Amino acid sequence: MKNYKKGLLTLMVLSAMSLMAAEDKTIYVNTFDDIDDQGSSKCSLRMALKAAELNRSYGGCGAGNIAASAIDYIQLESGTYKLNSELTPASSISLMGKIPQDYSKIDVITNDYPAKTALISIIDGQGKSRLINTSNSKASITVSNVQLQNGKSDSRGGALYLGAATTLTGVSILNSTANQGAAVYLEGNNSSLTLTSGIYQGNKTFKKNPNDVDNIGDVLAMSCLDNLAYNKRTLTFTNNSFINNGSTDSKSTLEFCGEPSTTLTANTIAQNTVNSNDGSIIKFTGDSRVNTDVNKLSTASTLQMVSNTIVENNAFSTFLYDKIGIKVLSFNVLAFNSNRSCRYLLGEAKDQKDTGIGLAYNAISWAAGSQSQCDVASEVFPEQDTNTNTNTNTNTNIDMSNTTLSSVLSSLQTPSEYTSFLPLYFPKDNKLDTDLVDVETDGCSTQDQRGINRITDGTLILNPTGRNTCDIGSTEVMRLTAGDINGVVNSSLVTLLDSYQSELDFFKGLVADSNTNPDFLPYYNKRIKEYEDLITYTKANAKYRAVYVDPFKFSLPDEVVLSDGGRQIQHLTTDTYAVSVKPLGVGMITGSGDTAKLDARPDENLRCEWKSDLKRIMVYRLDDGITQAGEYNFCEYTLTLKNADGSLNTDKQSSGLMQVNFVNIAPIAKADEYTIQYGTDQKINVNLLSNDSDDGDGPVSELTTKPNKPAFYHDSNGIELPIRTTTVPSGITITPERSGPCPYPDQKETCYGGNLSIQVKNNFNVFDYKFSYLVYDADGTKSEETTVTLKNTAATTNNQSSSGGGSLGIFTVLGLVGLVLYRRRH
Template identity: 40%
Template sequence: MKNYKKGLLALMVLSAMSLMAAEEKTIEVNTFEDENGENLDNCSLREAIFAAHKNAAFGGCSAGDTNSTQADVIQLKEGTYKLTRGELKPESAVDIRGATRYNYDQRNVLTDAYPAYEDLKTFIVGDGIHRIFNTAQTFANLDLTDVALKNGKADLGGAIFSGGNLSLNRSAILDSTAVQAGGAIYALAQNGERTLTINSTLLQGNKATKGSVLAMDCVSNMSDSKPVLSLLQSSIIKNGATDNQSILDFCGNVSATISTNTIAQNIANPNNGSVIKAISEGNNLLSQYSNIVLANNTIVENDAYTGLYYDKNGTKQLGFNVFAYNGKNIANSKSCRFINNAKPDDELSFIAFNNALELSASKCDLPKSALDEAVDDYRNVDVSNTVMSNILSNLMPASAYNVFLPLYYPKRYSTGYDLFDVSSINCNTFSTVSADQRGIQRVIDATLLLTPDQRNLCEIGSVEVMNLTAADVQDLKNTSLVTLVDSYEKIVDQLKKDIEDPNFKQYKIANQDDLSEMEPYLNSLKANLKYRAIYFDPFKLALASEKTTDASGNQIVKRLDADHYNVSVKTLGLGTDLVINSGIPTVVNTGADSDLVCEWNSSLKQVVLYRTSGAVSAPGVIGYCTYTLTDKENPTVTSSGILKSTFNNIAPVAVSDEYSISSNNNLTVSVNPLENDHDHGDGPENTVPAGKKIWFQNALGQNTAIKFDTIPAGLNFKAEFSGPCPEAYARETCYGGNIEFSVKNNLSQFDYPVKYSVFDSEGTESNQATITLKNVAKNTNTSSSGGGGSMGVLGVFALMGLAVFRRKSKA
């Protein structure tokens, strides 16, 4: 066994060493110059891409990840990388990352939580003659994160000519041009399916004859290409020109999900140009198996002849889009148009519900069958007679308030249809994301029994505006107060360690802020423990309200805490049910023992629920109370919720003890196990209500809470008190008071383990513990053949390796 342990430690040391080596695999670019091997002191972006492909050092760059199956990570700094040697041609998978947009020293102005989200800091700028990235021949996968591409130019794909899988995350493509197609991106779909993922990205100022932002191959190896596009939570703004045919141009067997985006103020040919083009035309063939999903988008103020130009091929699904107010100054412009102005066939595979459309103004041609199916919760909203300024803000410029993506906020309209709370169905029926364009979660599952009219439903468009919602909580139960306090103590201890740990220095301010809140809370919790209490944070499950920040119209989510909201609590009582009439709740079958207390504790900043008697809940009996959140700045913003609670008995804890026996005490010892055992899960002894007992007692009122599970042979015992055990163990005898153990044979040299458990006053049994009678009379003049003393050199190195391993893993 000893050899096995040493071998295991050595193996872990080797593993730690390999992990340390793995951390050196990121290629760090340290110069903004476009070098190509001439300077061994610097690592440029171009050299990093070459080193990644060759799996060897080049210029001033390290070899990167030599595992051919892994993408090499290339880390850029904050600043501008100007390309002077032509386009970059990755020949192997690379993951290029700019300077992080997260700042853990500041709070996010939108959510008032750490970290702040900042504007792009890393730019790769072309020379206005060449494109920026080309993987058309190499089919290499390319991932870009926190990087802006600018000023690329080519025949196909002004910024990116993509032959492999492509991913843009929190990035941008700006001011790039293609003479033929794909001003920002041209997707080449050779060798089967290719994926293109664009997430939280700004696409602005790009131009091309076809597909100012995106165009693609239609045919791959004599069959339809199979591009898979996910365009999510992004802004496509101010692209195109009057001689451009389209902004997004689809063909082949495309599968496109366009969700939670703002597509606005783009320009296409006023006579035949489209914002989204999905038709078979000439050599541009659209497959009958294609599928295009438009969900939760705001598509407005585009100057084009057509917004969505489609034909009979494939499936179209439109849900929760604002698809209106396009082509304002263009004659016969439409937001939706069937090919060649023909009437859409009702046999088309087309779904459209919960969209804001200009239907009566004939600005959107959709199959009649699709419109007829959209009824009740699925109905489309006709905004033909609604001025856009009544239901949408102006286009908000990029700022920290909208995660640096220009967008529109919906506006309340008192005299007609607006975009708020249109449906109770799943807001994300077609979407692949559960948040709006800013990252604010769409939540519609709150019950709101007291104020059902305040319930959040689905908004139309890319932005979901949240109402203040105090959630109804159905099943609150008390938990062990020991466990509760321990959990917060562990959090406080960990925060203190992390603050001092240099590996977490970027989180130091955020951790200090958390500690400044958590440590006083822990102290306050210890001072405010109630017997069998439930501690409920009223802000944890609530939804915050949004407010307009200033005259500019930006909106923020007001932080949910006691600094911004008042909390009031009302006790309703104990009963079997709750009836609500006109918003007034009444408890059914309230008994004489209804001693429930619900109160707001301002020092804890939590709602505390408990019973003055400390009793557990009877079967079928629920404790009811209400709580109300009120905006301190605007008291008209308020919401109330119902809390339903039950109180349970937390099992007591038996603690193992050890006592010495020897010939000096005739191998006899007297113990009282209950002195070390406790029932603190329900509450410390000073919180136990008057008249309530902690331990199970016999008919004489004596504590007889101890049940012995095993008594070793050769051991006698006698107890001060005894009586039947509770309920299921009533046939057994329980003991209490001082218990004397004595060994029958006073020459014995054995230890004696006694297994036992304890019962609290409700008859709940504890864990099993052990009273160990340690016999110190036995012969201790023994020796071991090995294993003591020296650890050995290998053991020392092994422990050193483990320490390094843990620190590295933690980092």
């Protein structure tokens, strides 16, 4: 039997390994050559698409995911794939470039491994052809971490000509050309498009012949109608940079038509060029260049622009609109462009009604005749004094009419590690009313263009005016803010240490595994050091019912301005910031919002401390008091930036409030196992508490008021009665050393103390016995139920004999029965 089990285990492991290998359906491209040869042992990108379409191996390409309608995953390596003709995916695919990261370096934005790098997988059309065409196959595609460049088409879609849902994440499209949609052209209905964290630069439309239709959409164009019905599509553009596209011959950069539902969030749209007489950077109007009787845009169309920086564009109109569709603009910098930043299609907008546009918290120029004016109807600014161009309280937009770009924004930053490898602008914090920083509200994008959380909804009780609020534009000024930490409750010390140990074992296993990619080892070793320190110093600093809080997780770091106007984050680490903590007492917060204030009384038993070795704030009490309903224990913590010489920069300092509850942690009852003799009425004496504890609360010896507090429940006479049996079979008799009522609210139940005498009427029952119990700690909190197993020696003997040995096992008996039957028949 033992040999069988070993063989079965080996089989299971081998089967699991086979399944794991079989589950990797990825098609790996292993050559940069643009070949299509079924007899080749190589797998080119073109052949990988063929294998995905056929659901079988093709040349050196695996079959991919052969399940019906499944997505095939195609993996590229770092390097350049030069195409001789366009790729035409005929099935749903996810095309993945090699992830641009370096595990040997820490990222300057996340302050963790790996560091982000520039894109390293490139598909190059060499100026010969379009790159990808799904207009006929209607195949949905996802592309990630790939640079697409030098695509060319004499008609539509220089890089991408799309006929179905497409998602581009971390994708750049560079230097592509076409008559319409130099980077992307959307064909047909429901051809949705999602663009995230990409660069779209150097793309241009052109006319091959003078009689060609107008060249529109240096970055994006689309079909408007299908069988006289508007093409519906969802367009979502987030954290992209649309830079230096177009020429003086172009008519538009982003051309919308049909019935789009469009959202632009935290993008930079800058330094693009179109025709100065009639060209638009963002065109969202219903006019038709082909048939003036048919609107190109449905009245059901929507455009929402949030937290974008749209500046330094050369155009007749940066944003061209009319009455068709809903346009909502908030937290955008839409200024510092040539001619008008906003233009109404049909003339001056001032006296127009129902233009369908709304603006809030934008940086715009609204003075009539001003450089880069955003021309909107008076109804959009109902309280605006159009004679003096002064702002009132109900107009939340900031006027840029008399402001220069250099006074509120940096120059356009070259892509680098500090910009998440995107060209973008940073706002300047001059402490002036025209600044784009902290406009005292929220509602902007949840992340800035670099992917940094803005955290604009935190309430600072100790310093309400220091609360971080929205900045206008695609990037956020990082300003040191110690956020309030609410709802902290002590948890089991045992569970906490177990979780650290589990993580430590996991990363140690990865380091020890010879199959681990060596590129990941710096990251894994960093994690090992972190969890080793957490275990060591949590044990060394353990207190009774303590909470252990990393204040950096609730705060925002500061930034320093570089010589070129860029910004470098001063990451929240103990090397960069000093942490100090002090107790404020016990009480409550009264009021809400800006009127909220702390009402707390001093408490000599409350301790709030910063542990530099643990890198945690510890909050605990010298007594064993539980927090009463409606009250909290309060501490104040302060972060102070360190100077290069280690001294403290008190001008860069912020304080936050910690709100802590102390609760009792349930005791721990562990399963027990004892042996009973088969065929007897044996009594055994056991101490169930020997394996149980109340360690979850932490060391009771650290209490000043009760250093000898017992672990388990004692009644009013001081008698220990913590054990309560919950499920006891009729064949088991339990006689306690002492008994009495359990603690409230279970006082109707009977609890035991001391050793228990357990007797089983065993007779000839060969099976094990089990019963359940729980324990109460000194505060009357009960544990989870656990099980006591009484191992029967008969069951043990039977298990051993069944594997071979000196007695007749079941297979031997069956063999003898078979032999007898055989002899009777013969």
